[in-house]
Amino acid sequence: MTFTNLPPLFGEALAERGYADATSVQAAVLASEAIGRDLIVSAQTGSGKTVAFGLSMANELQDTFGIPAEGPLALVIAPTRELALQVGRELEWLYAKVGARIATCVGGMDPSKERRSLRGGPHIVVGTPGRLRDHLERGALDLKSLRVAVLDEADEMLDMGFRDDLEEILDATPTERRTLLFSATMPKPIVALAKRYQRDALRISTAGDSRGHGDIAFQAVTVSPAEIEAAVVNLLRFHEAETAMLFCATRDNVRRLHSTLQERGFAVVALSGEHSQSERNQALQALRDKRARVCVATDVAARGIDLPSLSLVIHVEIPRDAETLQHRSGRTGRAGKKGTAVIMVPYPRRKRVEAMLRGAKIDAEWMNAPTPEAIRAQDRERLIAAMLEPVEFDDEDRALATLLMAQRSPEDIAAALARAHRAAMPQPEDLVENTPQARQAAQQERHRPGFEDTVWFSMDIGRRQNADARWILPLLCRRGHITRNEVGAIRIGGNETHFQIPRTIADKFAAAVVRTAQDESGEETVHIEASEGPRETARENRSGPPRTMAPGGRKHGPPGAGGRVAGKGGKPGGQPGGQHRKGRKP
Structure with a gap:
């Protein structure tokens, strides 16, 4: 599909950026029946929406290009700082030849500079709801002259709690404005918002009947709950993607997985709510520069x-x-490129994932995590392909090759090169075979000699207090007057931790923890007592290997199950000597 109904000079800007044909959403918003009308557009992430609404609103703005505007003529609202900045960059090159000025207003940036930019007469303002509302309430943003309002990823903005901000901003705009609403999904709150702020809107849907993105291959990888992180390592090694994004539910889990992958040798960055805008910018730049x-x-x-x-x-x-x-998943498979989306599925949760995929009309391929053998085979193919690529050698390269061949045979040189290549890669993990027999055998192997008959004890700290087996194990040895080899499985819960002690020394251990219940200053320490074991033990034993921490700090279990912490020092939050609760010490 070609670009039609374009104002002058926009075709040149598109051609310079390599846009030969319009995507479906771009062609739809430029069609004759869409010109000048309010639009409700359902389009997938990565379908060219920014260029689509940038071209769609050009007709309303073209008589003002080249001269400063008395007030913004177009307003684009996006849910996040990164998206708003990205939209601003796209509109800058799209409108560069026509002389339009663009200002961005996002949280984390200097508001005084943004106010100066707004006073400079921008034609288009791009921003996040909170920062735009702040400028509006302070009088820095005047929307009386607005002709077009664009809500990009409107469903995300409502999910993030920006409804009040959006309503205040839109209420401050002229009623005769044109409103373009872009949303990947159309839940009821979006329909209500469109009904309130749009007039006779044209509904455009380019997402098709399936919610799955046509350029994304979906895979569902079944794995033991105890081996999720190991399976993630193997997936990263198997695909060796130019850039990969891993999603966790909480910032704590992001921190733990980020630390684990760093230790394994991956070039990895983290993004969560605990990072400042400067840290986020540095992380994204590292990804763009291929440093991560x-x-x-x-x-x-x-x-x-x-x-x-x-x-x-x-x-x-x-x-x-x-x-x-x-x-x-829409972060990949964008602009016609192919991508892969992998869902890690613990054995007990397979039915839930199957139901989710059916509801989303996604046909995913079910498979096991890559084995070390499969990863090594992929490594060999990649290395051979890389070494056989056409390349030009300079005199220095050939001189070094001659020197090496004078001292070693070609086979030895090639073998050394292959070995150096493998040494630079993180090693794959050995995983439990995905069969009932193998999982049962692995469960039995977890019981070390001398731990056939054990007693459960508990302590009143868990994941929410950053409990970690690396400092719990020395604590138990110190408090119970035992050695590391006399501590069995350690299971870290939300607010409590359970661990096993051989029955032959359980009485001695219990007496010792009573004697050491207070430190030298008289402060109460972590409370330890005998227990019946973790409540979920029976359920976990039925569904696969339990989420445990083996002695020595080797992690078993997914992020959030009580693994490594991000800092150094081996104590909560990574701070040496850190307290776990106010007024109490380990």
Whole structure:
């Protein structure tokens, strides 16, 4: 489809950026029946929406180009800082030849500079709801002259709680304005918003009958709950994507998985609500510069991020619903490029994922996590392909090759090169085979000699207090006067931790923890007592290997199950000597 109904000079800008044909959403908003009308557009992430609404509103603005505007003539509202900045950059090149001025207003930036930019007479203002509302209430943003309002990813803005901000902003605009509403999904709140602020809107849908993106291959990987992180490592190694994004549910889980992958040797960055705008910018720049290839993020932190090289998305934790699955997966497979979205599925939750996929009309391929053998085979193919690519060698390269061949045979040189290549890659993980017999055998192997008969004890700290086996184990040895080899499985829950002690020394251990219940200053320490074991033990034993921490701190279980913490020092929050609760010490 070609671009039609374009004002002069826009065709040149598109051609310079390599736009030869219009995408479906771009052609739809430029069709004759859409010109000048309010629009409700359902289009997938990565379908060219920014260029679509940029061209759609050009007719309303073209008589003002080249001269400063008395007030903004077009307003684009986006849910996140990254998306707003990205939209601003797209509109800058699209409108560069016609002399339109564009201002961005987003949280985390200097508001005084934004106010100066608004006073400079921009034709188009792009911003996030909160910052735009702030400028509006302070009198820096005057919307009386507005001709077009665009709500980009409107469903996300409502999900993020921006309804009041949007209503205040739209209420301050002229009633005769044109309103373009773009949303990947159309839940009831979006329909209500459109009914209130639009007039005779034309409904455009280019998403098709399926919610799944046509350029995304969906895979569902079944895995033991105890081996999710190991399976993630193997997936990253198997695909070796130019850029990969891993989704976790909480910032704590992002922190833990980020730390784990760093330790394994991956070039990885993290994005979550605990990071400042400066840290977010540095992380995104590292991904764009290829200094990092993996990003671990929460749903909210990743909204609006556009990484053209992103080809792999891994849902480390199952999305809460089909819409979240769609938005997460939509980070890849953009602008006609192919992408892969992988859902990690613990054995007990397979039925839930199957139902979600049916509801989303996504046909996913069910498979096991890649094995080390499959990863090594992929490595060999990639290395051979890389070494056989056409390349030009300079004199220095050939001189070095001659020197090497004078001392080693070609076979030895090639073998050394292959070995160096493998040494630079994180090693794959050995996983439990996905069969009932193998899972049962692995469960039995977890019981070390001497731990056939054990007693459960508990302590009143857990994941919410950043409990970690690396400092829990020395604590138990110190308090109970035992050695590391006399501590069995450690299971970390939300607010409590359970662990096993051999029955032969249980009485001695119990007496010791009573004697050491207070430290030298008289402060109460972590409370330890005998227990019946974790409540979920029976359920976990039925559904697969339990989420445990083996002695020595080796992690078993997905992010959030009580693994590594991000900092150094091996104590809560990574701070040496950190307290776990106010007034109490380990």
